[in-house]
Amino acid sequence: MNASSSTGPDVRPVAPFTFVLHGAAGDLARRKIVPALAHLAHDGYLPPDSRIVLAQRDRLSVAEALAQQETFLRDCDDAAACARLGALQPFLRTAAITLGQPEAAAVLAEAVRGGPQPVVHYASLAASRFVDLIRAIEPVRDPARLRLVLEKPLGFSGAEAAAIEHELAAVLDEPQIYRIDHYLGKQAVQNLLALRLGNRIFEPLLTREHVASVQITVSEELGVEGRAGFYEHSGAIRDMVQSHLLQLLAIVAMEPPATLEPDALRDEKLKVLRALRVPATSGTPEVVIGQYAAGHVLGQPVPGYRQEQGVAPESTTETFVAFRTEVQTWRWAGVPFLLRTGKRMPQRLAEIVIQFREVPRQLFAPVGGAWTGNRLVIHLQPQDRIELQLLAKAPGERERLRPVSLDLDFFDEWRVPVRDAYERLITDVLRGRLNLFLRRDEVEAQWKFVDRLKHDLGSCQVEPLPYPAGSYGPPAATTLALRAGASWAEDSRL
Numbered sequence: 001m002n003a004s005s006s007t008g009p010d011v012r013p014v015a016p017f018t019f020v021l022h023g024a025a026g027d028l029a030r031r032k033i034v035p036a037l038a039h040l041a042h043d044g045y046l047p048p049d050s051r052i053v054l055a056q057r058d059r060l061s062v063a064e065a066l067a068q069q070e071t072f073l074r075d076c077d078d079a080a081a082c083a084r085l086g087a088l089q090p091f092l093r094t095a096a097i098t099l100g101q102p103e104a105a106a107v108l109a110e111a112v113r114g115g116p117q118p119v120v121h122y123a124s125l126a127a128s129r130f131v132d133l134i135r136a137i138e139p140v141r142d143p144a145r146l147r148l149v150l151e152k153p154l155g156f157s158g159a160e161a162a163a164i165e166h167e168l169a170a171v172l173d174e175p176q177i178y179r180i181d182h183y184l185g186k187q188a189v190q191n192l193l194a195l196r197l198g199n200r201i202f203e204p205l206l207t208r209e210h211v212a213s214v215q216i217t218v219s220e221e222l223g224v225e226g227r228a229g230f231y232e233h234s235g236a237i238r239d240m241v242q243s244h245l246l247q248l249l250a251i252v253a254m255e256p257p258a259t260l261e262p263d264a265l266r267d268e269k270l271k272v273l274r275a276l277r278v279p280a281t282s283g284t285p286e287v288v289i290g291q292y293a294a295g296h297v298l299g300q301p302v303p304g305y306r307q308e309q310g311v312a313p314e315s316t317t318e319t320f321v322a323f324r325t326e327v328q329t330w331r332w333a334g335v336p337f338l339l340r341t342g343k344r345m346p347q348r349l350a351e352i353v354i355q356f357r358e359v360p361r362q363l364f365a366p367v368g369g370a371w372t373g374n375r376l377v378i379h380l381q382p383q384d385r386i387e388l389q390l391l392a393k394a395p396g397e398r399e400r401l402r403p404v405s406l407d408l409d410f411f412d413e414w415r416v417p418v419r420d421a422y423e424r425l426i427t428d429v430l431r432g433r434l435n436l437f438l439r440r441d442e443v444e445a446q447w448k449f450v451d452r453l454k455h456d457l458g459s460c461q462v463e464p465l466p467y468p469a470g471s472y473g474p475p476a477a478t479t480l481a482l483r484a485g486a487s488w489a490e491d492s493r494l
């Protein structure tokens, strides 16, 4: 079953544009945004008269900025992006801007003067700089032509996000604002939408009548990677749950929208986000937080979180969280949704496991005593793969069932390299497509859930449990899943 043949790369050049990358010397810009632009330039997406301005504090020539970028990419072994930086050079300019200073607006105006429209400002900045940026672009805004891209997180709480939104709303209209959650740019997430909305097979089964539990895991083998300054304030709940995990949950649980128009999709996600029950932190707790201790990841010894540079020796920041929630709607009431994310886990993995209920009366006997079929697994990372785990009759005379797997790997299927999420999202901004970006009320609903969870954890004085780096988190997370009548995927892989 290989349809590889017909699908070449889907290259549709965009119209000329001006793109100002704020925070161009920062980690995210160098690791993700500049490489994405370099790949797009190399693959012919960018029209020749477009302009890309690398905006940062230091005054650098284009050659100096490129040399620094190249050194950075070499250090993180990104040879492919390194080789493509040359394709980006013709588009580049630099600008030395210190946001917050009175002359920032004039420098910015000069950087974009005479460049093609639309003008996209990409804020690859800490949220504390967003308001300064908004004020700097205000004098040169052109409501029809200006777009602003904001990286997550929008602050560290709902109140901080609201203050930023207030400033934004005074300057820009909602359709000019592109709030990024880069998980929505992953091809696997778009495949998830296609699986749900393009096929009839699963949709009628995704209800409380048929689903026993849903689990979502995003695990990383990486640690805090020099980002302690950010992570100490954020932790796993604000960094990962507030955005990526809640968005994945919303896409899995939403009602089919009437169209794929941005607001139709976002309306449905919003209903799910507003219907989420905040997990209990007292009584029988429905949330477990953890912090990695020293251990081994991929065979290498690694230090514990408290030994990482910039982390306080007594830090109580959580690097792992697992919790049970519920989507309180007619479709999902009573179905446990188990979400989990952590750093320094055994592998980089993102997956959604939909566990269907057993048949009402089982006529067969399981091989080995356990039933592990009836499960749809959507693998988002490292591969983009959909797996249907079924029970089949084991060979032999006896009527015994054994789990088997139907597996569809999208790379094997299409044989087209998967584009990085940021390439997809940047081209969407350039085309003015808002589908894969968050609306203000979605972010508000996400913060409301997270603020309440953090508050409850604080009032119950819940401290993170240690877990060795390279493990799947504290054992209490296993108990949490068992109490919901489920088991985490690694405890029951085929």
Ligand code: BG6
Pocket (backbone or CB within 6 Å): 220, 222, 239, 240, 381
């Ligand atoms: C970011 C988080 O949003 O997502 C990081 O701030 C995390 O802490 C990263 O490492 C994970 O993204 P991906 O695409 O590698 O799964």
